[in-house]
Amino acid sequence: MLKTLIVMMFAITAGAVGDIFLTQGMRSSGDISTMGFRQIVDTVLKALTNWRLILGTAMQAVYFGLWLAVLSWEDLSVALPLQALSYVVVAFLAQWYLGENVTPLRWAGIGLICTGVALVTRSSVN
Incomplete structure (x- = not known):
């Protein structure tokens, strides 16, 4: 179980950092919901060279590789x-790095999720 927790923490961190970079990359591209088809195509083409989107995608690939490894034994x-522990990491990074307002109610919800994760993890220890 310790091996699973360690690898999952690396995976969760990689995924959360990837999410932050993907968010930054897309926000720098603009709100595509207000764009026409041609603008969306141009935005997608620009995204292929956006370093934040490239790094975010790479971090997501690291997450996916680690997730596959965990699935091979757990x-x-x-x-x-x-994986639900990623909510904690993402909320913290979103508040700290992106300047998002994570309300106390959101933190309470994340706390409830973590309680559930603790129960599931505890149930797997024999």
Whole structure:
């Protein structure tokens, strides 16, 4: 179980950092919901050279590789709930790095999710 927790923490961190870079990259491209088809195509083409989007995609690939490794030895019913810990990391990074307002109610919800993860993790220890 310790191996699973360690690898999952690396995976969660890689995924969360990837999400932050992807968010920054897309926000720098503009709100595509207000764009016409031609502007969206231009934005997609520019995205292919946006270093934040490239780095975010690379971090997501690292996450995916680590996730596949965990699935090779751990029960899915244990591994999948551990992914929920990413909510903590993403909320912290979004507040700290992106300047998002993470309200106390959101933190309370994240706390409830973490309680559930602890119960699932505890149930897998024999």
